[in-house]
Amino acid sequence: MEALLLGAGLLLGAYVLVYYNLVKAPPCGGIASLRGRTAVVTGANSGIGKMTALELARRGARVVLACRSRERGEAAAFDLRQESGNNEVIFMALDLASLASVRAFATAFLSSEPRLDILIHNAGISSCGRTHEPFNLLLRVNHIGPFLLTHLLLPRLKTCAPSRVVVVSSAAHRRGHLDFTRLDRPVVGWQQELRAYADSKLANVLFARELATQLEGTGVTCYAAHPGPVNSELFLRHVPGWLSPLLRPLAWLVLRTPRGGAQTPLYCALQEGIEPLSGRYFANCHVEEVPPAARDDRAAHRLWEASKRLAGLGPGQDAEPDEDPQPEDPGTPSSRSSPLSEEPTVSEPHAIPHNSPDLSKVTHRIQVKTEPEPIS
Numbered sequence: 001m002e003a004l005l006l007g008a009g010l011l012l013g014a015y016v017l018v019y020y021n022l023v024k025a026p027p028c029g030g031i032a033s034l035r036g037r038t039a040v041v042t043g044a045n046s047g048i049g050k051m052t053a054l055e056l057a058r059r060g061a062r063v064v065l066a067c068r069s070r071e072r073g074e075a076a077a078f079d080l081r082q083e084s085g086n087n088e089v090i091f092m093a094l095d096l097a098s099l100a101s102v103r104a105f106a107t108a109f110l111s112s113e114p115r116l117d118i119l120i121h122n123a124g125i126s127s128c129g130r131t132h133e134p135f136n137l138l139l140r141v142n143h144i145g146p147f148l149l150t151h152l153l154l155p156r157l158k159t160c161a162p163s164r165v166v167v168v169s170s171a172a173h174r175r176g177h178l179d180f181t182r183l184d185r186p187v188v189g190w191q192q193e194l195r196a197y198a199d200s201k202l203a204n205v206l207f208a209r210e211l212a213t214q215l216e217g218t219g220v221t222c223y224a225a226h227p228g229p230v231n232s233e234l235f236l237r238h239v240p241g242w243l244s245p246l247l248r249p250l251a252w253l254v255l256r257t258p259r260g261g262a263q264t265p266l267y268c269a270l271q272e273g274i275e276p277l278s279g280r281y282f283a284n285c286h287v288e289e290v291p292p293a294a295r296d297d298r299a300a301h302r303l304w305e306a307s308k309r310l311a312g313l314g315p316g317q318d319a320e321p322d323e324d325p326q327p328e329d330p331g332t333p334s335s336r337s338s339p340l341s342e343e344p345t346v347s348e349p350h351a352i353p354h355n356s357p358d359l360s361k362v363t364h365r366i367q368v369k370t371e372p373e374p375i376s
């Protein structure tokens, strides 16, 4: 009996040691009061995004929850208003799988919100679920949609500089490999999905890198953030029913809470003095070195050009936020759980002067180029 108790005690001690040293996230710190500032968090109705939005609201920011489901988005906004005591938490519809929805969100946001100080690209998927799209849905939701959204909101970020863009990536980017000849090929089966997830997270890291280059001198900085292994629905929702009762308790034991997962994205959004590290990758509230594929400036630039094409931005075309024509959306999803017909929620409309990107400040660090590249 004594041996049994001793064994259990040792096991518990080992677990506590491992949990506090390897699993639990360091707290983020950073700017304490965000009063007067506005943040957008995509996919903020659950998991890491919801906890990120909660902390921003607690610090007094006006927080826009950009979510694909009105029902889940409104419910999350209600919860967050209650929990934070901050009434400035609102929902706006955004389905990153649809370029038309991204444009509609940007138009609604720009016509109703005078500020944008923090843009957090948190939404993500790890699987296509039951949808069968004629394009790479993982790349679309995890990278192309956020790429287009950044372009459309850039003028407002610049007006409000110093401002920040945080792209929630993953350590999975280390397994990523971008094949530019088949970037947008549909993904079929779980093995391809796992690969496509890692590729899209590599795209996140390269995007942050290239965006930082493009935005040098504008006061807008950007960061890629790894939240750590988090107990959320990202992978668990795709686990077969019979495996779920086994995996969920295990995930609860060994993975970070969503609140813990929110710490590094929040650090990137709020920590003072990290501006010189714009474009870098952070984990556990620290800047981290990335493998060669994730610091390849040529690949980053090539991805930028390919993303422009896949986002419906023509060569040399700037994202004009208030322009009307809707882009052709070659891959508007046919079977969405959240219809695009949803009108974005707009609160307190303000008349906003049209601000086009300040192209004069754009510089590029790719050596082979002699001319600065426009942000487009």
Ligand SMILES: NC(=O)c1ccc[n+]([C@@H]2O[C@H](COP(=O)([O-])OP(=O)(O)OC[C@H]3O[C@@H](n4cnc5c(N)ncnc54)[C@H](OP(=O)(O)O)[C@@H]3O)[C@@H](O)[C@H]2O)c1
Binding pocket: 042, 043, 044, 045, 046, 047, 048, 049, 066, 067, 068, 069, 072, 094, 095, 096, 097, 098, 121, 122, 123, 124, 125, 141, 168, 169, 170, 171, 226, 227, 228, 229, 230, 231, 232, 233, 234, 235, 258
């Ligand atoms: N969990 C981890 O261990 C882990 C590790 C590394 C990185 N990450 C990254 O962390 C981010 C957040 O993931 P999470 O763990 O918090 O997962 P989650 O709980 O599944 O949250 C994902 C969020 O993204 C939203 N979303 C999915 N598709 C969307 C679309 N087409 N348009 C707009 N929003 C969409 C989801 O909305 P619905 O509720 O409507 O589906 C949900 O709110 C992801 O980018 C993920 O890659 C997670």
